[in-house]
Structures are given as structure tokens and as C-alpha cells.
Amino acid sequence: MDILITGILLGGTYALIAMGLNLQYGVARIMNLANGEILVAGGYFAFIAYTATQLSPILTIFLVAPIAFALNWLIYRIMLQPLVNRAKTRGQLETDSILATFGLSFIGVGLMLSFFGGDYFSYSFMAVSVELLGNTYGANRVLSFVMAVLICGALYLWLNRSRPGLSIRAIATAPTSARLVGIDVKHLSALAFALGGAVTAVGGALISTYLTLDASTGVVFTLKALIIVIMGGVGDVRGTIVAALLLGILETVVASLLDPGLTLAAAYVMFLGILLFRPQGLFGKKPT
Template identity: 65%
Template sequence: MDILLSGLLLGGTYALMAMGLNLQYGVARIMNLANGEMLVLGGLAAFWLFSAAAISPLLTNVIVAPLAFVGNWLVYRFLLLPLVRRAKTQGQLEVDSILATFGMSFVLVGVMVSIHGEYFTYSFLADPFTLLGKTVALNRLVAFVGACAIGGALYYWLNRTYSGTAVRAVSVSTEAAGLVGINVDRVSALAFAIGGAVTAVGGSLISTFITLDASIGVIFTMKALIILIMGGVGDIRGAIIAALILGLVETAVATVIDPGLTLVAAYAIFLCVLLFRPQGLFGRKTT
């Protein structure tokens, strides 16, 4: 029961970063391997403002989200769009964007190490809270509620609004979207920027209960990618379920066997997905 509860709470926050990556890869077609660093950057901002000015990490998000949005928009517009234009095929774009975002992730790690080389340790809402007769840390619950709120807003935006529909259209086919008068470049930049902002907010929420450090980003990138593939690219609902599964399995392995094996557990899930459902949990088989 304890495992179930904390696993679900952890999965909620994983869902947030996977949604961010989903927008970036599913719509903007950039396999963003600097996604984990964006998350850590959000965590660093939360840590920094909390220790320097005692600003609540929840309030920090009001600053983090717009900053991450603008930052990611600029990155897409000036660094990634040239690659999209240069690429002759989707495969070429994949190779180029993987290498470029690797570069960015290392640069970000380098910059963050020079800002703060140690662990981002701080204590925020680390009080016990009773839920369904079990005790959980309040910060985990708050992060989960925050993740649900953002996930819900994102789901509503994508499925019920005009601009969200345009984003989904681009994710289905860039060519067809262009033909019906959607500005593909602008929508892609928007999706990339929102994806980055969602990830950064996820990072500041996660940093309240997981101690991050400057170089841990790649682990989160890995997890987000596994969730993305398990849930199916471009499928928000699949990503949420996949994130909950990953959260549950990781928590179970960490409590029952060894905390050092969470990545191994993630890989085991990844392997099962690749062998049995490479099209994602809800994906249909492609011919």
C-alpha cells in the first residue's frame, strides 16, 4: 500500500516531464536530449530562490515557466529550426537534433556545475500528511496535485481549443497541416517552448522531494524517453499511464530489492515495451 501510494505520487511528477518531451518530440519532431537538463534547471531555480530569498518553490514556477518558455522558444527558433530546414529526411533531422541537443545538455550541465556544483538540498513542506490512513510527505502530495493541474490544463488545451487542435494537426502530419493553412514553424516553436516550460515546472516540483544535482539530468531524460515510448509518441493519455507504471515499478524495486536498481528496473520495462508493444500502450500497429 505504501509502495502503491508513493509510486503513484512519483509517477505523477514523471508524467509532467514526459508530457513536456512528448510535445517537443511529437509535435516539433526534435528528440530533445537536453530535456533532463531543463528539468534540473527548474530545480536549480527553485533551490536557489528558496535558499537565497526563502521564496516558495510553488511561487518560483510563476517565474520559471515564462523564462523556460522564452528560453526554449529562442533555442528552437535559432538553433533547431536551421537544422529542420537543413535536413533532407526525417532520419537526418533525428541525427542532427540528437547531436545538437546533446551539445546543449552538456553546455547546460557545465554552466550549472559552475553555478552550484553540489547537491540542491533544501527542505520545503517536508511534513507528514495522512492520506487514506497512510502517512506521506506533504511535498510529494503538493507536487502531485501540481502535476495533475498542469496535466489537466494541457489536456484541455490540446483537445478543446483551436490552437491546441493546430498543435495536434502538426503532430499528425507537418505537410498536411501546412496545406490547411497552419504555420508549421510557429506551431512547432510554440509546442517546443511549452514542452520546455512544462518540464522546467516539473523540475521545480520534483526538487522539493528529490535531491537533484547538476549532472543528474540524463537520468531523467532517460526516464522521460522510456515513458514516451511506452505511452506512444504524441499520446498524452498513454504518457500519463506509462509514467504511473514507471513510478510504481521504480518505487517497488527501490523498497523491495535495492534503491540502486531503479534504472535497471526502468530498463527492464523498456525492454518489455520494445519486445511486446513497440508501438506504445495504446498505439496501433503500423503496417
């Protein structure tokens, strides 16, 4: 029970991060491998804000989100849009965007290394315990989970109820047809990419309240987010959430019962299972 709740708390934040990546891949068609660096940058921001000005991470995210939004919007417009324009096939765009975002990822790590050094960073925020169903958990974990749920819920409502949200879902389903019904695909792809980046950065700020990060941990989160997105199905909000919770639980189970050093390996085995048996995602329809 203890393990289950810890897993769900972790999975909540994972869901947020993966949701960011899913927006970027599902709508803008860019498999953003620099996603983890955006996350770490969000964490750094929260860390600096907290240690320098005692600004609560819960408030920091209102700063992180617009900054990350602007940054990701610029990245998409300046670096990725030209790739979309020049790509003759889906496969070519895939290869180009993988290489370009790898480049961005390494540059991100390099920049963070030179500004902040290679040390781990952590700070103690709300490091008190709260009791839930007879067990105690860190208040920071619980708070992060609540925030993640709120943001995921808002995002879900926005995607399903608002006009831009509907357009974004239309692009995710059928990019060429979306253009035909008068949706500005270019503009909304940039918007979705930027929004995805903002969501991920917020996830980073939240996760930094209870996990220790360093400049080069980004790739681990990128991998986890990728696994969640593929497992949940590209463009599927519900699937992403379920997959994130499953991964959170699996990691907690492996870490507490087997060895904390094996969490990524466990995530990988799960990924392999998905690839072999349900490559279309947990809830995806069989591809036709």
C-alpha cells in the first residue's frame, strides 16, 4: 500500500512531463529529445529562486511557464520549422528532428554545466511529512502530485472544451485534413510545442522539490517520458496518465523490493513488452 501510493505520487509528476512531450510529438510531430533538459532547466530555476529569494516553487512555476513557453516557441520557429518545411517525407522529418533535438539536448547540458557546474542540486522545501492512510509521505511529494493533477486536468479540459484545444486535437489526428478545414497548422504546431515545453518545465520545477537533479540527468527523464508517451499512445491524454502511473508504481516497486539501481532497466523491460505486444499503445487501435 505504501509502495503503491509512493508510486502514484511519482507517476503524477511523470504524467505531467510526458504530457508535455506528447503535445510536442503528437501535434508538432517533433520527437523532442531535448525535453529532459527543459525539465532540468525548470528545476534549476526553482532551485535558484528558492535559495536566493525563498520564493516558493509553487509560485515559481508561474514564472517558469511563460519563460519556457517563449523559449520553446522560439526554438520551434527558428530551428524546427525549417526542418518541417524542407522534409519531403515523414521519415526524413523524424530523422532530422531527432538529430537536431539531440544537438539541442547536448547544448543544453553543456550550457548548464558551464553555468552551474556538474554538481547535484537540491533544496529543502516543505520537507515535512504528512499522513495518508496510515503511512507518512513527504509533503513536497504530495503537493507536487496535487499540482500535477490540477495542471493535467486543466490541460485536458482546455484540449477538449476550447476552440484552440479542439484545433490542436484535429492536427494531432489528421494534419493534412486539419489544414483543409481552415486550421492554421503552422501557428498551432508552434503553440503546441511551446505549451508542451512549458508543461515539462513546470514538471521540472515541481520534481526538484523532492528529487535531486544535476545538469546531465535530463536524458533519464527524456527516456521515461518517451516510454510513457509510446506506452500511452501518441496524442492520447488518458493513455499518458495511465502509463505514467504504471511507470511510477513499477519504479517504486522495483526500487523498494529489488534495487534502486534497476529502475530504468525495469522501465525498459516494460517498454520492450509494449513494443512486442502493443506497439500502438495501451489503448491504441490496431493500425490499419
